[in-house]
Amino acid sequence: xxxxxxxxxxxxxxxxxxxxxxxxxxxxxxxxxxxxxxxxxxxxxxxxxxxxxxxxxxxxxxxxxxxxxxxxxxxxxxxxxxxxxxxxxxxxxxxxxxxxxxxxxxxxxxxxxxxxxxxxxxxxxxxxxxxxxxxxxxxxxxxx
Amino acid sequence: xxxxxxxxxxxxxxxxxxxxxxxxxxxxxxxxxxxxxxxxxxxxxxxxxxxxxxxxxxxxxxxxxxxxxxxxxxxxxxxxxxxxxxxxxxxxxxxxxxxxxxxxxxxxxxxxxxxxxxxxxxxxxxxxxxxxxxxxxxxxxxxx
DNA sequence: CTGGATCCGACATGATACTG
DNA sequence: CAGTATCATGTCGGATCCAG
Numbered sequence: 583x584x585x586x587x588x589x590x591x592x593x594x595x596x597x598x599x600x601x602x603x604x605x606x607x608x609x610x611x612x613x614x615x616x617x618x619x620x621x622x623x624x625x626x627x628x629x630x631x632x633x634x635x636x637x638x639x640x641x642x643x644x645x646x647x648x649x650x651x652x653x654x655x656x657x658x659x660x661x662x663x664x665x666x667x668x669x670x671x672x673x674x675x676x677x678x679x680x681x682x683x684x685x686x687x688x689x690x691x692x693x694x695x696x697x698x699x700x701x702x703x704x705x706x707x708x709x710x711x712x713x714x715x716x717x718x719x720x721x722x723x724x725x726x
Numbered sequence: 727x728x729x730x731x732x733x734x735x736x737x738x739x740x741x742x743x744x745x746x747x748x749x750x751x752x753x754x755x756x757x758x759x760x761x762x763x764x765x766x767x768x769x770x771x772x773x774x775x776x777x778x779x780x781x782x783x784x785x786x787x788x789x790x791x792x793x794x795x796x797x798x799x800x801x802x803x804x805x806x807x808x809x810x811x812x813x814x815x816x817x818x819x820x821x822x823x824x825x826x827x828x829x830x831x832x833x834x835x836x837x838x839x840x841x842x843x844x845x846x847x848x849x850x851x852x853x854x855x856x857x858x859x860x861x862x863x864x865x866x867x868x869x870x
Numbered sequence: 871c872t873g874g875a876t877c878c879g880a881c882a883t884g885a886t887a888c889t890g
Numbered sequence: 891c892a893g894t895a896t897c898a899t900g901t902c903g904g905a906t907c908c909a910g
Contacts, residue, residue, distance in 0.1 A: 615760025615852040668858025714812025
């Protein structure tokens with residue numbers, strides 16, 4: 583594997599003394615799992631896969647078709663990561679034309695709802711953000 | 727600006743017919759703001775900055791010190807993006823030693839709480855994920 | 871059909887040096 | 891202090907070819 587792999591786990595928080603769990607430090611713990619998991623979860627393709635797999639079982643090709651923008655390589659990589667993290671279950675049917683199905687694990691299911699709330703925030707405020715950007719760009723453009 | 731800039735806005739969802747707003751399609755809309763905003767919000771440094779700025783006003787150097795792992799360049803870029811998106815407010819005091827302070831906007835505040843829930847999920851399940859990874863790696867290593 | 875392995879270009883990020 | 895500009899580089903992602 584060339585990417586997304588963690589070489590130095592350096593697990594943290596899990597067995598921490600409790601003093602470095604400050605509300606402002608949850609993210610400062612760089613080598614920590616949190617930071618890494620967050621990156622994976624927030625990943626473009628991961629998000630799509632998790633969303634599409636909600637209460638469904640899909641085959642590789644089906645996923646590829648639905649997502650469309652994804653390359654076969656990234657879909658494979660993404661699915662492997664999600665499988666490794668225990669968020670997605672991969673089932674291989676030993677038949678002549680290989681048939682592999684993917685589905686969310688219970689853990690993956692809980693993540694799905696959490697993600698939805700983040701997406702909900704985004705959808706709810708994209709108008710404000712767009713407006714803010716326009717205003718900002720105008721300000722900058724004016725001074726330039 | 728060299729990065730993070732959106733060349734083809736191709737705004738979507740905001741003014742959509744309503745048929746492509748399927749629960750499974752919120753993320754398929756690639757050119758959509760949602761996808762882009764999500765990337766920004768989930769960004770490593772953005773997350774840190776937003777967390778640190780919660781109910782505080784910090785100077786550039788202060789932020790840099792607290793985050794520590796960040797390069798001065800990325801901090802600048804990140805702050806600019808957040809400012810442009812209306813999530814962070816930048817205040818410049820025209821004094822001899824330049825004094826610039828950053829703080830969350832109300833919008834940024836709402837985002838903060840949303841992010842916290844995502845982080846909460848991550849913290850709550852990092853143990854399960856770690857276990858899943860170990861199991862997976864063992865499985866793979868065994869077959870290899 | 872479902873991927874594994876490679877090659878490679880694009881882009882994000884970090885380090886460094888310079889400025890108001 | 892608070893950046894901007896430039897250069898170097900590592901990583902990610904896409905395209906391709908190959909295999910079970």
